[in-house]
Amino acid sequence: MSLFVAVEGIDHSGKTTLVEGLCQTLTGRGVAVGRHKEPTSAPIGSLLRSFAVEEPACPAALALLSAADRHHQQPTLRALLREAQVVISDRYYLSGLAYHLADGIDPAFYASSCAGGVRMPDVYLYLDVPVPVAAERVDRPPDSRWETREFTSRLPGAYHTCLALLRGQGADVVGLDAQQPAPAVLASALAAIEDRLSAPTLRGNAP
Numbered sequence: 001m002s003l004f005v006a007v008e009g010i011d012h013s014g015k016t017t018l019v020e021g022l023c024q025t026l027t028g029r030g031v032a033v034g035r036h037k038e039p040t041s042a043p044i045g046s047l048l049r050s051f052a053v054e055e056p057a058c059p060a061a062l063a064l065l066s067a068a069d070r071h072h073q074q075p076t077l078r079a080l081l082r083e084a085q086v087v088i089s090d091r092y093y094l095s096g097l098a099y100h101l102a103d104g105i106d107p108a109f110y111a112s113s114c115a116g117g118v119r120m121p122d123v124y125l126y127l128d129v130p131v132p133v134a135a136e137r138v139d140r141p142p143d144s145r146w147e148t149r150e151f152t153s154r155l156p157g158a159y160h161t162c163l164a165l166l167r168g169q170g171a172d173v174v175g176l177d178a179q180q181p182a183p184a185v186l187a188s189a190l191a192a193i194e195d196r197l198s199a200p201t202l203r204g205n206a207p
């Protein structure tokens with residue numbers, strides 16, 4: 001069975017940089033790696049992105065689009081999981097829970113919209129970085145409702161709540177200090193993955 005890893009965190013926390021580094025390093029070590037990303041570039045993910053730049057937005061519709069994007073991609077994801085030893089997703093269920101909670105959506109509503117067939121990660125790698133530090137990493141104006149100052153100020157609390165929720169449900173969540181230089185973040189993430197790859201069993205579908 002392959003290991004399904006979700007890389008999660010606020011915008012500009014370093015997810016894409018980490019996923020790239022993990023894919024390159026693991027591939028270089030002879031591990032077959034599959035890569036996934038949410039929101040996807042498929043039609044439902046694209047609709048979600050476009051709705052997020054429209055005003056006024058409808059939070060419930062955005063949450064349901066996010067869940068629908070994930071449901072719709074399950075066959076693709078499962079094929080990746082059959083082919084690869086490690087599948088790494090740039091954002092997944094935790095980002096969905098947290099972003100939509102920050103948008104006023106109850107996590108129980110979001111969780112129920114993802115119930116029934118959504119493959120949950122074996123491990124979440126959460127990139128922990130303060131909003132102002134992440135914001136300083138890019139030099140461009142917000143390009144969606146999710147990047148506005150008002151919205152991002154709600155994200156740390158939302159992630160905190162959702163991390164506690166997932167941990168309470170027995171999910172394997174690793175917090176990484178994403179204020180460290182990128183190579184140090186990569187080394188910590190690799191160590192967490194290597195640990196799980198050498199563990200005797202993978203859990204398959206915990207939250």
Ligand SMILES: Nc1ncnc2c1ncn2[C@@H]1O[C@H](COP(=O)(O)OP(=O)(O)O)[C@@H](O)[C@H]1O
Pocket residue numbers: 009010011012013014015016017018137138178179180181182183185
């Ligand atoms: N650990 C790090 N420390 C400082 N800058 C970083 C770090 N990781 C990534 N960056 C830089 O921050 C910016 C956002 O990184 P990115 O990986 O695109 O974040 P995300 O995918 O979470 O939005 C990029 O310019 C990237 O080079």
Ligand SMILES: Cc1cn([C@H]2C[C@H](O)[C@@H](COP(=O)(O)OP(=O)(O)O)O2)c(=O)[nH]c1=O
Pocket residue numbers: 011038039066067090091092093095096097099100146147
């Ligand atoms: C996974 C997920 C992401 N999002 C949001 C968070 C991000 O601000 C936004 C775009 O994701 P992002 O990872 O920033 O993609 P890109 O770098 O290609 O723009 O999608 C949701 O609203 N719901 C979800 O379920």
